[in-house]
Amino acid sequence: QAPINKFIAGQFTKLSYIKKNKKRIQRAYSFVNSPNSKNLEFYILLIKNGLLTPKLYDIKNNKIFISKNSFGFFTISELPKKENLWMIATGTAIGPYCSILKYENILKKFKKIILIHAVKYSIDLNYLNLFKKIKKKYKKNIKIKIILSQEKRKDYLFGRIPNLIASGELEKSVKEPLNSKNSHVMLCGNPNMIKDTQKILLQYKKMKKHFRKNPGHITRENYW
Template sequence: MSDWVDARVHEIKNWTDVLFSLRIKAPIDSFIAGQFTKIALDLNSKRIQRAYSYVNAPNDEILEFYLTMVPGGKLTPNLHRLKPGEKLMITKKASGSFVLDSIPKCKTLWMLSTGTAIGPYLSILQHGKDLDRFDKIILVHAVRYSTDLSFSNLINKLKDKYVKKLHFQTIVSREKNYYSLYGHIPDLISNGELENAIKLTIDSDSSHVMLCGNPGMVNDTKKLLTNTRGMSINLKASPGHITSENYW
């Protein structure tokens, strides 16, 4: 059973009509960057709980989660309505193994995300621990529209902090613009456009690929990399090249 503690809303930061950061304070146990926790509200005498990845670094006082309000969703519209000072619940302990500890040393670490699943990478990069094991880190954020690319200020600061190591590539799928690739992650790997843009290859000698977010993206990319690039799934018992987390 989950060990719940009370949390208080510090701020709801709206990035767009549906994308928001839930910033809270709560007496949680320390977590590892990349992990998720559970957040809940008691609605009509029933506890509604869902998993959310930490965006902040471990030990930050304000805990941050990056959410999309899912139309008709049971929890997210209610979280979006919260006001500063209002109460919610969070599990004391975090979960998950989408963390750097489980990733073997390699030249290039690819951090691929759709939508709100950029969150765990921002936690890892803000924490900054154990990044020496990688020569290059390629953060990829795939969204529908460029207005869904939240966190550009934070990412620019991270690029300044990790000069020559951190590269950021945006992808949009429902409009074309000069700065972003156009389409879906698996297609842009398959047709070589992602690697051309970064000028590095995704291969089993040099790379580890982290995948987070939309299950369609995660599953199609895994299939593509295992079938065409000789890469294998990273397991505790047998280290490989692909580590993933599905958001639903």
């Protein structure tokens, strides 16, 4: 808990730690919690030799600072109205989607949501219980698909997001079309995934990056 200003689901804030030499180590993290929750939640992967995450994992013994302000435009209000919203994430970048799906009434702007979460191994799936709650909330208006890149398991897709889009396997698995006419795509996570997926979407689907003054089909947020 912390006294912060109101944020919009999908935004991020900055967590920091001040070293003994008074140098500030600061990183951006997306909110996982809903804007109306008193408890702040962040999905953070421990990097053993990292400058900040070991301090965050030992928060009882370290003084962590949080910015009162929130940042970013990875929000539903920034998206054009379409039939299908594809929310695609790798690893911890599922965080902002969790916040959005908990709080926003997405169905005012989109008829159907396709949530795609890609990780290396099934052990990396930490929000399956939340996915069940989200499925219960949106019912037939949402489809959730898990992708594993280093492990084969029944009911999960295997491979990389760009390849699964190029082959048509991703669309086939969720039984929903991905095209420039009726779809908007949100990409969040590994910069390489985002770069490669954008290329595939342009090449195979004629989809381009979305801007306020130049509407497109792809909204992206790199996670480092």
